Amino acid sequence: MQSGILVNLLLPLAIGIIMLGLGLSLTLDDFKRVGRYPRAVFVGLFLQTVLLPWAAFFIAIAFKLSPSLAVGLMLLAAAPGGATANIYSHLARGDVALNITLTAVNSILCLITLPIIMNLSLAYFFGAGQYVPPPLRKILEVCAIILLPVAIGMLIRARWPERAIGAEKPVRIFAVVVLAVLICAAIYVERSKIVDAVVAVGAACLLFNVVSMVIGYFTPLVLKLPPPQATAIAMEIGIHNGTLAIFVALNVLGNVEASIPPAIYSLMMYFTAAAMAVLVKPREEAGAPTPAR
Template sequence: MTADPLLTLFLPVALGIIMLGLGLSLGIADFARVVKFPRPVLIGLGCQLLLLPLLCFGLTKVFGLAPALAVGLMLLAASPGGTTANLYSHLAHGDVALNITLTAVNSVIAILTMPLIVNLALMHFMTGDQAIPLQFGKVLQVFVIVLGPVAIGMWLRSRFPGFAERMQKPVKLVSALFLLLIIVLAVVKDWQTFVDYAPLVGGAALAFNLLSLAVGYYVPRLLKLSLRQAIAIGMEIGIHNGTLAIALALSPVLLNNSTMAIPAAIYSIIMFFTAALFGWWVNRAHGRQLAAEAA
């Protein structure tokens, strides 16, 4: 696939605005909270960084996904939680502070883990002439594109807290529009593949989404975390940063493969409905316990 000038220009700008919005909502305290309350953060990160890629790999085999689609689903599994998880966690009475901390920490760790998981997936699923490994130079580009805007957002929040507070809403709105545009780009750029594989990829994406929510909720419960913490981790793991996965897949200077963007595009639509149903179910089933924990 040849480099598309629109994608070369548009994707870094879109991703930069989205990550700037994340930075505007973060402070040093969100990272410091790991030291004060390490257990729930470590459990959440363990689920996201270890369990999910393994489960996702199993799903690619169960559904028999084509190589590029399998890599795309693994790319999604390696992506950190999205900032929308904070909103859903709030609506479901989860521990939003834990969400913010997990998003902050995992967004940094993902800079290292995403290239590792993607490279392993490329080596496993793609033949030698198909694989385009994320070499150090490309990893460095991801680092700058992702962490640069986050750092700027955090700096603005520390220096101009009032301005950062006012800007959070409009930046989130613009981010949502960019997410929609990126999904449309992903679909339009490889429409025939989308039509051919949507039913199968849709099933795999739905299964992965439900597994993500289940792992994020039940593992913390088994390890005796509070209900509010389990809800937060469930939302954090169930709502992936699909925008980042799509941007890496489509970017002409990175993976440059629109087929790899399809799983994340479909997942990004599914997750909003399943996360809402999950929040409704857990509040209906455990409403009294949540009220007691919040009191």
């Protein structure tokens, strides 16, 4: 991962492709929909932006992760949901419209929450005064990498909706393949250095993934939201944009070890999401999907 091409070109390209694919699936109505069922959106955003960082924090403490690995786990918790959550939510009979809305809103919201969580994590795990605050230019780069491709994708969707809908799935598949290749390449390049770190953080990542999905599913049910919305929220907060977290760790913080938790999580979350879909699908099929409120 010390390769300049990997860090400075391929990772930003992968994020751009992923965010472009997200933009192709979005319309202005996805943002307006927040007013139609604010309770479900509030619950999903609260769990993702407030509760998940605390869960990651306590897991990092419990597993006694090194400062770099702990910060990497916190970056992962601060990253917005991935567009792939829509696919898994659809397979599990979840409320896909809610997924799209949560992804859209949280992708914008993370421009504020991610730097805050990142700096608080650096201050706590490394100690005040023992880290160099990330430069503003890098933060602005992250904002641009998130916003510009999404805006371009939304513009294409507005101007040429049929082409956008046709391109959405191929772009999403390509983005997943690019992400997998980058993760494998990164692990190979640093294979001699990260074996111990992978062992140390693997269980923590798995626990965080399971906790995220369990909280995401049962909290909405306790709050009397319909099961399809519970499924949507569980998938949304269980599937993260790991590429963004990896990019921030490498390109903003310059910390290879901090990129390991999101890399590992990005590999395992698809398997746990598939298991989750199998477990909750019978419940969703028991009744017709209820419109979000």
